[in-house]
Amino acid sequence: MLKGFAYVYPLVGRVAIGEIVREEGKSARPVKHDYFTITTQAKVSGTWVAHPVQGKLMASDAEKKLRSIPIRVLFDDPSLVMSESYVAFDKDGRQLCRGDGQTARQLNANTSSRSEVPCPGPSYCTSYCARQCKLLGRLDFSIATDQEASGFSFEAFALRTSGFNTVRALRTKLELFAKAFGGLRGLPLNLVLRTKNTKKSMSTNFYYVDLELGCGFMEGAKRVKAFKSEASEAGINLEAMDEMMKSLISGDVAETDEDVEEFEEVLASHGFSLNDGWGEPQAQDGEDHTEEMSPRSKNWVAEGIARGAATGLI
Template sequence: MLKGLTITPPVIGRISIGRVVEKNGKRLPEKDDQFTLTSQVQNRDGWVLHPLDETLRKAGQSKLRAIPVRMLFNDPNLNLRAEYTLFDRETGRPVCVGNGETCKRVGNDGVATLPCPSPDGCGFGKAAGCKPYGRLNVVIGDDDELGSFIFRTTSYNSIRTLAARLHYFGAVSGGLLACLPLELKLRGKSTTQSYRSAIYYVDLGVRAGSSLEAAIVEAREIHERRCMAGFDQGALDEAARLGFANGAFEDGEEEQAAVAEEFFPEAGQAVEHSMRRTEAPANATLREKLERQEKALPTLPA
């Protein structure tokens, strides 16, 4: 295993509750009142829809507000990773990532471990826009039992609700979280901060038409079948735990591009244009190409 490279669950698609739209020549994030399942491929119109998006809609949902899912791991903290994160808005790279006690911050001398008082108590984070950032991996469908869809969010409501649900479901099922038949649900609420207009967040519950007791019974049956087949859930959890601990930051270059597109679309577009401008012509010498690449490298704040 390459040291310094975080090993994350294989991702075969994305889950979003928003999209990027172009208004007056600017790319802006726009919230939606439904889920969208996309592939990991983009074209000029945005993210390409995953085939499961159409399949779920044909099942009776004109607006996709519930998605049947299973968890990959029994440990709630492996399914949902959430930290306070400060992004470089020009690249989507994490500059500082913390858990409220300690943080890892990128500086001129590399990555340093520092105290993390949370965004409200941190002058560096509060001034630069540090916010909670969560990533939830779930299994949708039966085609790839170890391939997952990822939901990225900076919503306090989604992160807090998902964290609570995962821990509660894990507790009441006797630690069989990965075997429970669950569904992601989109909920709406109004607050004074939203000026009483509806805002949407993601919740987790037992699938429609079932009960918690029935879901636990099904989870036990699935667990017994897996054990008889030799499926070692504990070893899978431990492998994931070691993989997450193998690097300083979870998001690699490809994930950084997705973060820039989803949360900072104007910056992501600027980076894309900047990269195009710095591309060397085909007849450029090797030295000229290297010089252009060096100038294109972003400078992270200390």
């Protein structure tokens, strides 16, 4: 294996709330939805191709809008299921810096090497890439269709977000569930959309993503225990699988530069210009709205109206 190279788990698709709209003669703009979309990692005529699983999940939905997705996770350790970092990109989508709130790996523009620097977070960072720095989270999971509801699938999807509410909700639930049940594999979970408003959103409703159990609490504990037992009887070493994945992702680059297009709507909605380069943040309303703002508010954000602090903190 290559040294210093991160072998992230390969994906077959992505989950998003919104899209980038490019109209002839007009600037590209992020459009928010009040539902999930599931796509492949391919585009046709500039538009993401819908993944077949989306049609399966919407078959029984009269509105044909996904507001809940049944999921399973591939690992017991929450740190292998979800990651979050403060990340800065340049106008070409190249990572300038990635930090965890304590330390960061920053690109030296002169030497093209990376060095470790203190990371106080975007609100207090004084480095050259401070204005480009945003929270970026990623949740990896498989989607459970009716046929696979109790099984284990290696077909992984990713939800990317730079919303503080979403990152907080997902991380908290994953950590609590993992501690309560002794792991996460085999646990039925649902990705759901929730609404709230805050002072920074000017009392305007916005959406964020949350996790909920797909069964009762006691039943969840039984499901996790049963999965571990079945895996052991089949000769599957789950602990070794987790340890190997930790080793694979331990390299320098967790999200490669060419992946930036896969979460363009996340960055764009958080204030990055789609027309003049990723490295120039536009004015924003200060709310945690990256992919969670309601349709009522999407134009307000897209026009870059500065109504509050630009930190996005709630």
